[in-house]
Amino acid sequence: MDLIGQFGLFASRGVRRAFRRPYESRTIWDQVEKAGWQSLPLIAASGFALGVVLTLHTRGSLTQFGAAALIPAVQSLAFFNEIGPLIAGLLVAGRVGAGIGAELANMRVTEQIDAIEALSIDSFKLLVIPRIVACAIVLPLLTIFMDTCGLIGGFLVENRISHLSLTLFLDRAFSQVTWTSVVPPTLKTAVFGFLIGLVSCYYGYTTDEGSAGVGRASTNSVVVSSLLIILADVLLVKIIFFLYPDSAI
Numbered sequence: 001m002d003l004i005g006q007f008g009l010f011a012s013r014g015v016r017r018a019f020r021r022p023y024e025s026r027t028i029w030d031q032v033e034k035a036g037w038q039s040l041p042l043i044a045a046s047g048f049a050l051g052v053v054l055t056l057h058t059r060g061s062l063t064q065f066g067a068a069a070l071i072p073a074v075q076s077l078a079f080f081n082e083i084g085p086l087i088a089g090l091l092v093a094g095r096v097g098a099g100i101g102a103e104l105a106n107m108r109v110t111e112q113i114d115a116i117e118a119l120s121i122d123s124f125k126l127l128v129i130p131r132i133v134a135c136a137i138v139l140p141l142l143t144i145f146m147d148t149c150g151l152i153g154g155f156l157v158e159n160r161i162s163h164l165s166l167t168l169f170l171d172r173a174f175s176q177v178t179w180t181s182v183v184p185p186t187l188k189t190a191v192f193g194f195l196i197g198l199v200s201c202y203y204g205y206t207t208d209e210g211s212a213g214v215g216r217a218s219t220n221s222v223v224v225s226s227l228l229i230i231l232a233d234v235l236l237v238k239i240i241f242f243l244y245p246d247s248a249i
Contacts, residue, residue, distance in 0.1 A: 010202045017122075017129050024130050031134035035096045039142060042091055047146035050083060051075065051153025059161070068162070072173035075154045080182045084147040086233055089192035092139055093225040097200040100131050101221030104204025105214040113205070128205055132197035139193035140186050180244040188236040192229045199225040 058074050104127060107113050116123045151173060158164045200221040207213035 007202055011198055014132055017125050027130040028133050031130045032138055035134050036138035043142050043146050044149045047149030048153040051150035052157050055154040055157040072169050073176045076173040076177055079147045079150045081185050084143050085185050085189045088143040088146045089189055089229045090226055093196050094222050097196045097221040097225045098218045100200035101204040102214055102218040105207040105217035108207050128201045131201055135193035135197035136190045139189040143186050143189045184240045191232055195228045196225045
C-alpha cells in the first residue's frame with residue numbers, strides 16, 4: 001500500500017508540474033527524438049512481421065469459407081483497433097521504459113540529481129516531466145507507423161499469393177474502416193505513453209538502493225508499465241465501445 005500511495009503522489013506531482021512554466025521544450029524535443037525516432041526500426045520490423053503473419057493465418061481460415069476477399073479488411077481492422085496500439089505500447093515499454101528507468105536511476109546513484117538540485121534547479125521539472133510528455137506524444141505516432149508497416153506486410157503477402165493489386169488491396173482494406181476504428185484506438189496510446197513515462201521515471205527517480213537499484217529500476221519499469229498498459233487497454237476499450245458503439249467489431 002505504501003508503494004501505491006507513493007506512486008499516486010508522484011503521479012499527481014507530475015500532472016501538476018506538467019502545466020507549469022517553464023515547459024522545457026528543448027528537453028522535451030530531445031526526449032521525443034530519443035523515444036520516437038530511435039524506436040522506428042523496432043516498430044517497423046515488428047509491424048511488418050505481424051502483418052505478414054496475420055495475413056497468412058487469416059488466409060488459411062477465410063479461404064475455407066470462400067471469404068478470401070475479406071482478408072485486407074480483417075487485417076486493417078485488427079491492426080487499427082487492437083494489434084497496433086497494444087503491441088506498440090508494449091514494445092515502447094520494453095525499449096524506452098527500460099532506458100528511462102536505468103538512466104534516471106544511474107543519475108540518482110551517481111548523485112547527478114543531487115548536483116542539479118544544489119544549483120537550485122528543479123530536477124523533477126527538468127528530468128521527469130519531459131520524459132513523461134515525450135512518451136505521451138510519440139506513442140500515437142509510433143502506433144500509426146506500426147499500422148502502416150503492418151498493412152505493407154499484408155499487401156506483399158497478398159500480392160505474392162493472389163497477385164492482388166495495391167489499389168484493390170487498399171480499397172478492400174479501408175472498405176469497413178471508419179474514423180471510430182482509427183482515431184479512438186490510436187489516441188488511447190497517449191495514455192499508454194503517459195503510463196510508461198510515469199512508471200519508468202518513478203522507479204528511476206526514486207531509487208535508493210545504490211548500484212543494484214539501477215538494474216532493478218530498469219526491470220520494474222518494464223514489468224509494471226507493461227502490466228498497467230494491459231489493464232488500461234481493457235478499461236479504455238470498454239470506454240471506447242460505450243462512447244462509440246459502432247467501433248465494436
